[in-house]
Amino acid sequence: MIHFQSISKKFGRLPVLNEVSLTLEKGNCIALIGPNGCGKTTLIKSLLGMVIPDKGDILFNGQNIKGQEKYRSQIGYMPQIGRYPDNMRIAQVIDMIKQIRPSSDLDNDLYKQFDMATMTDKRMRTLSGGTIQKVSATLAFLFRPPVLILDEPTAGLDPIAAEILKEKIIAARNNGSLVLITSHVLSELEGLVNRLVFMQDGKVLLHEDIETLKATTRQSTIAKSITALLKNQLNG
Amino acid sequence: MNSSRVITGALFTFLLTSLICPARAHTIKVGPQQAISSITQALTMASNGDTVEVNGGTYKEGNIIISKSIALIGKSRPVLDGQFRFEILSVKANGVLVSGFQIQHCGQGTLDDPGAIKVYDASQVRIENNDLVDNFFGIYLQYSHHSVIKNNRISAKQTIENQSGNGIHCWKSDNLQITGNHISGHRDGIYFEFVTESVIWRNISENNLRYGLHFMFSGSDAYFSNLFRRNGAGVAVMFTNKVTMMNNTFTENWGDAAYGLLLKEISDCTMIGNRFLKNTTGIMLDGSNRVYMEKNLLKGNGWGMRLQANCVDDTIVRNNFIGNTFDVSTNGSLTLNKFDHNYWDKYEGYDLNKDQIGDVPYHPLSLYSVVAERNPPAMLLYRSFIISLLDKSEKMMPSLTPANFVDPHPLLKPLPL
Amino acid sequence: MAKLLKHILLDILNNKIVIVYTIVLAAFSWSVFGLEDNTAKGILTLLNILLLIVPLVASLFATIYLYNSNEFIELLLSQPVKRSLIWKSLFAGLSGSLSIAFLLGVAIPVLLFAELSTALVMIASGLFLTVIFVSIAFLANVFTRDKAKGIGLAIMGWLYFALLFDAIVLFLFFQFADYPIEKVVVLLSALSPIDLCRINILLHLDVSAMMGYTGAIFRDYFGAGGGLILSSTLLLLWAFVPFYISLIRFKNKDL
Numbered sequence: 001m002i003h004f005q006s007i008s009k010k011f012g013r014l015p016v017l018n019e020v021s022l023t024l025e026k027g028n029c030i031a032l033i034g035p036n037g038c039g040k041t042t043l044i045k046s047l048l049g050m051v052i053p054d055k056g057d058i059l060f061n062g063q064n065i066k067g068q069e070k071y072r073s074q075i076g077y078m079p080q081i082g083r084y085p086d087n088m089r090i091a092q093v094i095d096m097i098k099q100i101r102p103s104s105d106l107d108n109d110l111y112k113q114f115d116m117a118t119m120t121d122k123r124m125r126t127l128s129g130g131t132i133q134k135v136s137a138t139l140a141f142l143f144r145p146p147v148l149i150l151d152e153p154t155a156g157l158d159p160i161a162a163e164i165l166k167e168k169i170i171a172a173r174n175n176g177s178l179v180l181i182t183s184h185v186l187s188e189l190e191g192l193v194n195r196l197v198f199m200q201d202g203k204v205l206l207h208e209d210i211e212t213l214k215a216t217t218r219q220s221t222i223a224k225s226i227t228a229l230l231k232n233q234l235n236g
Numbered sequence: 237m238n239s240s241r242v243i244t245g246a247l248f249t250f251l252l253t254s255l256i257c258p259a260r261a262h263t264i265k266v267g268p269q270q271a272i273s274s275i276t277q278a279l280t281m282a283s284n285g286d287t288v289e290v291n292g293g294t295y296k297e298g299n300i301i302i303s304k305s306i307a308l309i310g311k312s313r314p315v316l317d318g319q320f321r322f323e324i325l326s327v328k329a330n331g332v333l334v335s336g337f338q339i340q341h342c343g344q345g346t347l348d349d350p351g352a353i354k355v356y357d358a359s360q361v362r363i364e365n366n367d368l369v370d371n372f373f374g375i376y377l378q379y380s381h382h383s384v385i386k387n388n389r390i391s392a393k394q395t396i397e398n399q400s401g402n403g404i405h406c407w408k409s410d411n412l413q414i415t416g417n418h419i420s421g422h423r424d425g426i427y428f429e430f431v432t433e434s435v436i437w438r439n440i441s442e443n444n445l446r447y448g449l450h451f452m453f454s455g456s457d458a459y460f461s462n463l464f465r466r467n468g469a470g471v472a473v474m475f476t477n478k479v480t481m482m483n484n485t486f487t488e489n490w491g492d493a494a495y496g497l498l499l500k501e502i503s504d505c506t507m508i509g510n511r512f513l514k515n516t517t518g519i520m521l522d523g524s525n526r527v528y529m530e531k532n533l534l535k536g537n538g539w540g541m542r543l544q545a546n547c548v549d550d551t552i553v554r555n556n557f558i559g560n561t562f563d564v565s566t567n568g569s570l571t572l573n574k575f576d577h578n579y580w581d582k583y584e585g586y587d588l589n590k591d592q593i594g595d596v597p598y599h600p601l602s603l604y605s606v607v608a609e610r611n612p613p614a615m616l617l618y619r620s621f622i623i624s625l626l627d628k629s630e631k632m633m634p635s636l637t638p639a640n641f642v643d644p645h646p647l648l649k650p651l652p653l
Numbered sequence: 654m655a656k657l658l659k660h661i662l663l664d665i666l667n668n669k670i671v672i673v674y675t676i677v678l679a680a681f682s683w684s685v686f687g688l689e690d691n692t693a694k695g696i697l698t699l700l701n702i703l704l705l706i707v708p709l710v711a712s713l714f715a716t717i718y719l720y721n722s723n724e725f726i727e728l729l730l731s732q733p734v735k736r737s738l739i740w741k742s743l744f745a746g747l748s749g750s751l752s753i754a755f756l757l758g759v760a761i762p763v764l765l766f767a768e769l770s771t772a773l774v775m776i777a778s779g780l781f782l783t784v785i786f787v788s789i790a791f792l793a794n795v796f797t798r799d800k801a802k803g804i805g806l807a808i809m810g811w812l813y814f815a816l817l818f819d820a821i822v823l824f825l826f827f828q829f830a831d832y833p834i835e836k837v838v839v840l841l842s843a844l845s846p847i848d849l850c851r852i853n854i855l856l857h858l859d860v861s862a863m864m865g866y867t868g869a870i871f872r873d874y875f876g877a878g879g880g881l882i883l884s885s886t887l888l889l890l891w892a893f894v895p896f897y898i899s900l901i902r903f904k905n906k907d908l
Binding site for chain 1 (some may be wrong): 664725735905906907
């Protein structure tokens, strides 16, 4: 569904992505992990067209996304730190997005579950980090997109909200959506993702099925498998 | 002894009677209903001292030559028409009076300068109360002495300067009186060349192509209480000396290179009580020496006065400078003229001893006026921010403008002019 | 575009700066015409606001607003919206709202008090200057990510056109005083939109006679008939070329 073909990107003289090739298929829930500054966010932003790669192409459903914007109607994006116009109210933000992305089939589950109706009059600059995340999550799932990109989705959320979001993610995966999640908290990903992409220094080190990974490293959790893998690499 | 007294007495009686009821002076009437219908015919019949009275009607008789000392008087404003081909009236005798006509459509020509009324070598001519319409030259005097041009209305619609004539043109004449005329639409309203000891009084000269009044190589003349409005330039006094200018108004002479009064290569002139209103340049002095200016009002002009550096010993005292964009400008750094006791509305000094004279001398030159005078294209920066800044700083610390260009005793209140 | 524009305009109105700007302009224009007994003088005073305040407010407000719109732009970019559409909507929103402010504040009194042709030239100039300096602000924005630097750039741009450019021209006058530089200078003045507007307005007032020969040359080039088309074309170029460059850069910008 999504093909990254030898993507390279430098910010100034600093290489951030180095010949990244990756294929993501639908029906999967994929964890994108790696140390800070490994290029995860840049990879996501280039998929969204916010960062334009120096080299390489990104194909979405077989179509090059360069200079395109329509394909983004298939994507729900939840940024790591949601940034919204300070002066807008929650209702205005949601209304505006609804207007520029018209759809009759809206998914209002999160809106209800997060109880957003009680705070629609609040201006974005007055919101806490967690509330902003709730707005971002609501917007990401609102249009039932076939592709969901969630950048650190549970960071800043209270446990209840985090649990609601997790269930939503699983539901989306079961509906056949492609879900791409980045997270630092590997334990959170347990039971959520079925594949894993590990990035380091702008390169994809590993793209593997979780079960296969656990089997080859003979570990029971994702976190332990990764640790084992890194140790092996160091030793090998 | 006795006989000589008788002879003198008889002569006196004769003179007296000839003055009161001139025995041989006839009045010849001309008109469509009269026996004589042609002015030319009447003129051949007339003798010196006769009156030719012309009744209403239009007379197209080509060039009419008056070679006898007669009075040519129009009744109910007869029209003399030159059909744009002829000089209309040629006066070639002394003591002629022309009055009461409408004289129109005189011919054109740059070689012989035809005029509606042209006076050749004749003196004591009086031209009064005529309407001159659409002529090349209006009234043209050459070698004329002691003549009077009074209360005529002279108008034309000329458009091209080098194909147009003057309203009243005087050449090599003296002791003229030009009074109460209204002149418009000619090249120069009134033109004096080699004319001396003459007076121009209470005329209105407006909408002329070049100058309202123009002096060349003339001297010892005076003009009073005239109005010069909307001309190419109000008055030009050139290569002339000893001209007295009093109580005239120079207004709305506005346009590129337009002046209220242009003084060029003149000396020993006096200007008192004149008003210069809304001219691009109120007074332009170029090579003018010993000009005395007092109690004039310069108001609302672009430049109040432009005093070129080749002017020497001019005295400018007790004048009002109000609302001019630039009160004074000059093109050099040397100033040999005297400003004193003038009122400047831009003066910002103080008067501690309350004698109505500012305690701080006033420097009337603005930096920008100096810059623009040396560098005319710099006017393109007129009203730009940088210019305002420069002017403000120069006012605080004069550095570029001539230090001796100063009015040491600026008045705090305008003079009642 | 209409939907985006609506949201941008609402947001700008929410900002209230534009409303204050409108009121200040209106207060100034009305008081200028009310205090000066002479309309021509009032127009000359108004000319100063037109040439200084309008460009300054347009470039500063647009620059700051653009930097503050980063979040808005990011939010929209993850949605199926064309990049160029976002940028164009912002441009239209900013220049539109500032132009409306100018029209409400200045155009009404000018139309009431000044002669029609003068009024029209002044209004056209004010609108052009508004759009031009918004356009320059957009250009400043794509050249630096840093808000302080961007605002600095915008102020420099304003300072250059309002002050430095004329200083350079003045310097050239002195340097080349002995040469017939009138035509060069006239062409040079076309390089500054503020100068172009100032001279065009002055030529419509009767002070134009004071600008003498050079003014006449300017009038020949830019003032009447075909010249008016030429100067309008130049102003249009000033309005859209900086924006167009910024648009190209924005399309390839990383956010």
